[in-house]
Amino acid sequence: MKIFLLALGAGLLLAGANGAQAYHRFWTNCNYDSPTFMTTMTRDAGQSYANAARYEGYQWGGGCWNYDDVDSYPSDAPGDPSTHGEGGDCSGLTFKTWRESTDEWRDGRYYWRALRNVHGPYTAGDFKNGVGAPNHVVAKATAGVMDAFASSSHIGMVFTRSLYGGDQIVEAKCEACGTNIFYRTYRSDPSYGGVARWGWTG
């Protein structure tokens, strides 16, 4: 009986360990390579980069995804960075799309590959307030393609301005929503401000 109980206990421990390891599985695919310093950064390329991140999921505090058009861990608990699932969060996606540096004082252009796990130093609220050398606030009425709208808790980039006065927004919205393009009315929402990246080259 003792042997049975010991085996049962060991089995339960192993089962628990497997569950914990599952929370770290996707980030084992990610890397921490240096970004590539770039001299150019066009809005077209920004659209292309963000568009390619669609369907890749959402991870609070994350910034690592592949390009298989599937969220590899779609059922992670929301708001828990330790789940280490696939995808960026809203500010992580914006940081990587806008080719920013992890040093807030640098305003150069740094290309981060999809599997490079980086979130960047900015929260959505930081972006809203124009924190960091590469970022600044803009009047919402003038925000165009690859500018963004940010609140204290979320940021989404303008994919295109759209009919009926809304915008197609590319965003990592939430764990259940994933990363995609949605029609939003952030532009006229007082809780959102207009923000933009300095340094577009075209």
Added chain:
Amino acid sequence: MSGGLADFAVEPDGTMDVLEPPNRLTPAPLLRSFRSDGTARWTQRLADRTWAKLAVGPEGPTVLQQPSEQWLPAAEQGTALYRGAQAARGRPGRPLANGREVVVDRVGSSELRIAELAGNAVVRSWRVTSETPLGEVQLAEPRGNELVVVLKTYTDERAEYVVLVLRQRGSAERFSVEPSEWAESAPLARFRLAGSSLYQLGSTAAGAFVDRFDLKESR
């Protein structure tokens, strides 16, 4: 259903349509049709990748979609249309029960143009200008010989809805409505017109509510 920010419409026979956004498991938007007793009829994927608004057209549900920026019918005579058939029937205006359609056009952030079309001919049209930037058009629907328009104006700090009742020669009625948008909703689903009643879906930290505004009788 997925539980995302969905749009909702009820057809005259009681059929209910629920338009869901894409989510982590289903990366394409889906329209679900339910009988009046709540039992499922069909589920159909939209032709385009993104939607802005669901409405009831002359043949059933119709959806404003992107990137086409067209109104695409999603069903005909109670039967879902497959994606190619939706795309083939797309129109720039929202189809009306009388066979006409309403086209909404934006010119910059300070001008709105609205027209009622019969086929490809403009029956009547309006031009709305504003010194304050114009946001989204929540509603543009005929009521008798009038057209009811609900649009949003905004600055960087504030916003309000403006309700316009348009007649052949300008605005017959106009008033402002405070946006109560503590909670998100489907983007263009905050106002509904039924007869002379205009309904607004709002929310505060205390909960959601619906306000009704009585419009003056149509002449």
